[in-house]
Amino acid sequence: MAALKLHDLVLSGNCYKVRLLCSLLGLKLDLAPVDFMGGAHKKSPLIEQNPFGEIPIFEDGGIVLRDSQAILVYLACKYGGESWLPTDAAGMAEVVSWLMVAENEIARGPNDARLHDKFGFELDADLAREKAKRILGLMEAHLAKHKFLALDRPTIADIACMPYVGLAHEGGLSLEPYPAIRTWIGRIKALPGFIAMPEL
């Protein structure tokens, strides 16, 4: 097997998702730290690998992928089998619907609030916190009735959604009102091979 490589930022929840799934799958992953503050992801050679100018960027032999959710799909499909991303239409669609929550509601909610508070990004932090409370409320109601987001077992839906929810406090949001979410995060933390982010 060719070495797996991640162009990585330790503080990025999107990079952490990839590190976490690799660890849960028992895959060796080479980390190439990116000088994010120096803008290395917006310059050559990284900009040729990902014209969107973002990290993570993932390499497996000659394959180069952008977008953390797409990288999770690749890892699950190639190395994780049926367990992390089912191949039946209904199961796959259910997982994908939660990948979309990670890309949309969570990114524009708790992630944006954290980008503002922790990294000084210029964006509407009040709007981000309003959006965060909406998606946290929806997730709380769902997780009060389900152990994991998409299926009755952990899938990449959980790996995609957990990091920025778990980091909500760095965007001024408490998880105190969301006991089912906290229990769910605990279930993920208890998975064999779990690794933490420093702030989580």
Added chain:
Amino acid sequence: MAALKLHDLVLSGNCYKVRLLCSLLGLKLDLAPVDFMGGAHKKSPLIEQNPFGEIPIFEDGGIVLRDSQAILVYLACKYGGESWLPTDAAGMAEVVSWLMVAENEIARGPNDARLHDKFGFELDADLAREKAKRILGLMEAHLAKHKFLALDRPTIADIACMPYVGLAHEGGLSLEPYPAIRTWIGRIKALPGFIAMPEL
């Protein structure tokens, strides 16, 4: 085969994606128009089918799905086979990475600009148009070198991304500077079974 059903709004590009893929796949789809202005999607019984309070909502027998991108995955996986969503890890991840562009950059760009201009949504239209120009530029560069977004053939990546790009003029954005995008839209319009949106 149980009847496929879409809770539908004729002016929604997200609903149109589902109608379009069904037509391309030769699937019969029952349309249940939603009283969007009356807020029917935020009330019972639709809110029980999709707690996010959004359309499209899709039904296939007892299966109920939310999120247009997830519905495309379901249809491709169940009825479209390898052609519209490949099952190999690299191909699937490439398609998914563009589904994420539909959910993120296109939704927050041309779609938001249209929501503001055409439907009076209160959002930052200048920011939406700035984001739109960024993603249109990235897509133009990509499509100058590729016939379709993810693979050398049409996939659900194209079906997911095309509608709100093709509707960009309704958000005050011209596609005149983007010849490769216009040629790509033409390729999709030429597919057997293509159906149009009135405004497209």
